[in-house]
Amino acid sequence: MRQVALDVHQGFCEVAVREDGKTRSAGRVATDRGALESFAGSLCRTDEVVMEATGPAMEIARILEAHVARVVVANAQDVRAISHARVKSDRFDARTLAELLAAGMLEPVWVPDRMTSELRRRVARRASLVRQRTRAKNEIHATLARCLLGRAPVSDLFGKEGRAWLDEQELGTEESETVAGCLRQIEFLDAEVTAIDRKLSEWAVGSQDARRLMSIPGVGAGVAVTLMAAIGDISRFSSARALVAYLGLDPKVRQSGDEPPRHGRISKRGNAQARSVLVEAAWIAMRQPGPLNAFGERIRARKGAQVAAVAVARKLTCLAWQLLTKSEDYAFARPSRVRAKLRRAELDAGAPPLRTRHGGQRVSASAAERHAEEELVKRGETAYRRLIADWKATGPATKKGAGATHGRAPSRPTERQATRQAPAQTPAL
16 A cells, blocks of 8 residues: 655645655646546556645545545644744645555544535635625725714724715715725625625525524524534534534633643634624624523633633534434424524525415414523523522532543442433433
């Protein structure tokens, strides 16, 4: 079995081969589809191919994976033997990759399927367009500040009333040109964002997993699509903790010797866009009655609102893993809210409006339905508060992990462990 390494660049790939304990350079291959397909035909079925996760690496992996035993796409940040080496060249990098693969020292990253790749590109492009639009709006605000106009007397400067107020202001020639140019950019970017939102909404309406995530308070179509684009195949995460670490919501830990572990800020590794929308959803979830609100209040009383929002975002991630792996909806979902989210996604996807009169389909909740939903979430919040009160009443638990006392672990479960292992009477978070 050979290890074939590719040091990928925009115009070519440097090739290195390790065979029978020896590593050699094997020339270059052009980074285009025809040359790569010819190169794939020259490989053996028992070969292993490795490359770093750069721009075209995923597409190259899809071309090669049908011709070899395995294709490994390695995280470039984890290949310290290359980034910290004294010698840095294409040949040396390719040889180092081949040797690391032969030694089993590379952790592969997941290569998404084509549908997930398309979804990720759309989500990333939408985020880029929104950033450009924000920059154009900030430039208009800066122009108004330079002209001593201060804040606009309307809540939305770029709405109908705000545009009318802008037209009435007397600005210099160059400042008027700046404002007019930024407004044209905003109109163009609004149209582009709307077009992408239409595609993403169509995908959300047709995805059962996205609809399931939308049953969580605070999670709309945009959050569900962004999270599904980051997750891809949920089966590749063995636990909710693994998904939390993948999205960078796990705290950093520093521990050495007999000292207790020190927990710091979150690692912020992984998809920053998914992490951002989860925190935004957490702020909304903490303002709605239910177990998530009680959990957020408990953290906010000890650590503050910002830490509470991140903690609720982590809880939303754990909920998403549970719902997707078990194919269930959120236990304390409000059906009328979920219907409204789905209907908003359908309208964004281009669906016609519904006829609600004369026995037509109804989206909004009736008074009786609204009352029943409020009672459900209140019972869930009360059950969570009672669970936490009982948990605190059992006293401090025995320390585990890095901060535990050295010695043999107790064979009998503690009182708190016995309480957790008892059958739950109400659905937990």
